[in-house]
Amino acid sequence: MSWITRTRQQLTGFLAKRDTPENLWTKCKNCGAMVYTKEWEDNDHVCPRCDHHDRIGGRARFAQLFDGDYRLLAAPRVAEDPLKFKDQKRYVDRLKAARAQTGEQDAMLCADGTITGHRAVVGVQDFAFMGGSMGMSVGETFLSGVDAALAAKCPFIMFTAAGGARMQEGILSLMQMPRTTVGIQMLKDAGLPYIVVLTDPTTGGVTASYAMLGDIQIAEPNALIGFAGQRVIEQTIREKLPEGFQRAEYLLEHGMLDMVVHRRDLKPTLGQLIGLLMARRLAA
Incomplete structure (x- = not known):
């Protein structure tokens, strides 16, 4: 063995032992x-x-929002691959890959905790899980968040991030649009606030249902928000769309949002809104 080979092995062994973050x-x-x-x-x-x-997932969002400890709501059980769907891959294989990548069972998490001392239930969609697509699990998780808010008599805050309905579940995914709308109406009947925070991106059937039905509509800066894509719209109307079309600031300027809030200001802003809305409810 030459001295060059020995030196290379020694250096390789030394470097392999170094604890360097990935x-x-x-x-x-x-x-x-x-x-x-x-x-x-x-x-x-x-x-x-x-x-x-x-883009961030539910657990990171909860850590930023809640005052301290929070209770993660149990994910409802739903039928997996009810249509036995297969395109380039089987749907069950796509689910396994998404779960391995994110460590979550599906695209939405709900948790119960306090925000600046005010109790609230918060739901968060994770775009990393199959584009945050809305399937039966997302619909059931949303409704479990509504039920928890009703039981606790507190607001329900929804952070949206989705490419729309999950095509692998067909009509069953589209049925989550009216189901979640009914859940929102239950909150309104109980006089409880429903606040939506739209994050990048929020599109498709999610925008056409629970994402745009909040008592207060908030968005993060420069978030993409819309139903159809910009290219599809331009091809349909045969016109060039304005600069920044479907971005949060453009929608705020044209009256579709109440405010655009930087992430560092979300917690105090939500806490203030909850205090005002719940005080109004108690006064009524």
């Missing part, structure tokens, strides 16, 4: 800046260079 850096999807992952997380997954709001 994800030391995070690349911003908007400006391409490389940011220390710790700095990225400390900044609520918002780029400190360009202020881009990255």
Whole structure:
């Protein structure tokens, strides 16, 4: 064995023992800046260079919003692959891959806790799970959040992020649109606030149902919000759409949103809104 080979082996063994984090850096999807992952997380997954709001899942969102401990609501059991759907892959295989990637059973989580001292039930869609698509599990989880809010007599806050209905469940996914709408009406009948925070992206059947039915409509900066895609709309109306069309700031300017709120300000803003709305309910 030559001295070159021995030296290479010694160096390889030394380097292999070094405890180096796998994800030391995070690349911003908007400006391409490389940011220390710790700095990225400390900044609520918002780029400190360009202020881009990255997509986050339920557990990260709960950690940012709730005062401390929270109770994760049990995910309802639903039939998996009721249509035995298969395209390029079997639906069951897509579910397994999404669960392995995210560590969650489906695209929505609900939790019960306090926000600046006010009790609330919060639902969060995770775009990382099959594009946050709305299937039977998402519909049932949404309704379980509504039931929890009704039982606790507190607001229900929904963070949306979805590409629309889940095609692998066909008409069963589309039926979640009226089902969730009925759940929202139950909250209104009980005089409980339903607040929606639209995050990037919120599109399709989710936009056409529970995403746009809030008592107060909030969005994160530059979030993409719409029903059909911009290219589809342009091909249909044969016109060029305005700059920033379907972005949160454009929708705020045209009256479809009540406010656009930076992620760092969401917790105090929601806490203030809950206090005002619940005080009004008690006065009534």
